[in-house]
Amino acid sequence: MIARRGARKRNRLGGSGCLLLVEPNEYGTFMPMSQHIPILAHEVVAALQPEAPDTSRLIDGTVGGGGHSLALLEAGVEAVLACDRDASAIEAARRRLAAFGDSVSFFHGNYVDMRGAATGLGWRTVDAILLDLGLSSDQIDDPTRGFSFRFDAPLDMRFDRDATTDTADDLVNGLAADQLADLFFRYGEERHSRRVASAIARQRPIRSATRLAQVVADALPAQAKRRSRLHPATKVFQALRIAVNNELAAVERVIPIAIDLLRPGGRLAVITFHSLEDRLVKQAFKRHSTNLASPPGMASIEERRASVKFVNRKPISPEPGETSVNPRSRSAKLRVVERL
Numbered sequence: 001m002i003a004r005r006g007a008r009k010r011n012r013l014g015g016s017g018c019l020l021l022v023e024p025n026e027y028g029t030f031m032p033m034s035q036h037i038p039i040l041a042h043e044v045v046a047a048l049q050p051e052a053p054d055t056s057r058l059i060d061g062t063v064g065g066g067g068h069s070l071a072l073l074e075a076g077v078e079a080v081l082a083c084d085r086d087a088s089a090i091e092a093a094r095r096r097l098a099a100f101g102d103s104v105s106f107f108h109g110n111y112v113d114m115r116g117a118a119t120g121l122g123w124r125t126v127d128a129i130l131l132d133l134g135l136s137s138d139q140i141d142d143p144t145r146g147f148s149f150r151f152d153a154p155l156d157m158r159f160d161r162d163a164t165t166d167t168a169d170d171l172v173n174g175l176a177a178d179q180l181a182d183l184f185f186r187y188g189e190e191r192h193s194r195r196v197a198s199a200i201a202r203q204r205p206i207r208s209a210t211r212l213a214q215v216v217a218d219a220l221p222a223q224a225k226r227r228s229r230l231h232p233a234t235k236v237f238q239a240l241r242i243a244v245n246n247e248l249a250a251v252e253r254v255i256p257i258a259i260d261l262l263r264p265g266g267r268l269a270v271i272t273f274h275s276l277e278d279r280l281v282k283q284a285f286k287r288h289s290t291n292l293a294s295p296p297g298m299a300s301i302e303e304r305r306a307s308v309k310f311v312n313r314k315p316i317s318p319e320p321g322e323t324s325v326n327p328r329s330r331s332a333k334l335r336v337v338e339r340l
């Protein structure tokens, strides 16, 4: 559903990275409890060129708390379509972007459906699209969502709590041990996936995030725990979250949809946080930037002209200054392509 709000007004809305309350979390040291800090914000603004005269319409496919949208609106973007699967994120972004009134429209839904939402606004093409993948610190720090092993929350982990799809509880307590092991290996790259899955299967039902974290930590060999800076359950939690939200399939589907929506010269920027999603984005960008022609004299199976070119060949990573303030940004990579 698309909703427009209030009268349009331009002003400066507080810093996008204000730190109010801090407490230790799974990213290592200390993180703000109050607001998600937009990652690589300067680099995203530079890449999407909001100051260019013809950059007026932007889709923020993952608006979260609205930090990137705010930075882009402040830098000159005229109109934003802000999407998110999480209704609480949409509400947070509404509050944060309220001063921009009618310039911001909201779509509570999956970014794979961005074309329909854009058409609803009368937009056939757009000038820029941003996808900041994964989950926000607001979601991790919400003690009711089950994303974090710090809270004794039910194992939910759905981005969209209105959806009737499986929760993490359904997977943890419903899948066979070998299916769980495959899931932890595939989506969490957990080397001890079989051992962890057997321990879970033996101790079911497991109903809370803290209990699951304990079972996983107890199952891992001491050496594996000593070697890692992360909480021992990090990979299992990542795997469950990716599976619950079908995240990798969404990433694969959205890239051609987003490219197709861009006007010539328009740009798509994607921020990833782990190698699984980064690999998908890299491969998709490569595919769409390559001409596919049949060898001379051979019948063509499929011919395709490149639809984008790379803006940066190598992904952009955060500067040390950013990673020290925001440890979550450590693994971020920004890739950008331009529509031909």
Ligand SMILES: C[S@@+](CC[C@H](N)C(=O)[O-])C[C@H]1O[C@@H](n2cnc3c(N)ncnc32)[C@H](O)[C@@H]1O
Pocket: 036, 037, 038, 039, 061, 062, 063, 064, 065, 066, 067, 068, 069, 083, 084, 085, 086, 089, 109, 110, 111, 112, 132, 133, 134, 135, 136, 159, 250
């Ligand atoms: C890293 S956060 C975005 C933070 C945002 N850029 C900011 O500055 O506050 C990722 C957001 O994407 C949303 N999300 C993840 N997958 C999605 C999908 N397939 N469609 C729409 N939103 C999605 C999550 O609910 C989360 O709010």
